[in-house]
Amino acid sequence: MAVASGIADPAALRRHAEATNGRAGSRRLHSLALLAAPAESPMETRLRWLLIQSGLPHPEVQIDLRDAKERFVGRADLYYRSARLVLEFDGGNHRERLVEDDRRQNLLINAGFRLLRFTAADIHHRAGVVVAQVRSALSDPIRHV
Structure with missing residues (x-):
């Protein structure tokens, strides 16, 4: 705040x-x-803190992403540049924004970014799974589209 x-x-x-x-x-x-760092929601901060406390590298926060032609394709809640890994927190308003989020996800994937999405339930009740998925994605070599 x-x-x-x-x-x-x-x-x-x-x-x-x-x-x-x-x-x-x-x-x-x-x-x-x-x-x-300027997260847009408290849960994004919780997700980031979970990752840091689990020994993972510090992700960048609220990063504008561009494709190979420098066109804006989206903004990452959290981003691991070396792995081109975007982490998104889907909040309570995700249902209303589902179509917009799906379109943005398609743009990101087509631009060669990898994407993992998490919810409050994931962070609160499946923290170990969240950390394992991010750790696995960070250890995989970048797959080029």
Whole structure:
């Protein structure tokens, strides 16, 4: 919230966390700095935190994606650039946006991106499966379309 409202700057938080390394509260500050990237929903942040806490690399957040001709094809909730892996959180309004989401998914896949979709139920009740699927996708070589 503080980042989204402009009160806190993620880069400044990271710099301060590095400068206070080893001091009381520095672990919390490091955690806060990790979570300060501008996710569009609390569940996207939970998904990202689950992945980080499970030892996976930090995904990029809210990244615009383009095809080979530099046309915009979508925005990733979370993105692993080296694996061209897009992670999407499908929130409660997903049913109303299903057609739009399906069209965007087709554009992403045709542009050579890989895509995994997760829901709140996945994050809360199948966290191990979520982590295993992401870990597996990250370990697979990129398949070119």
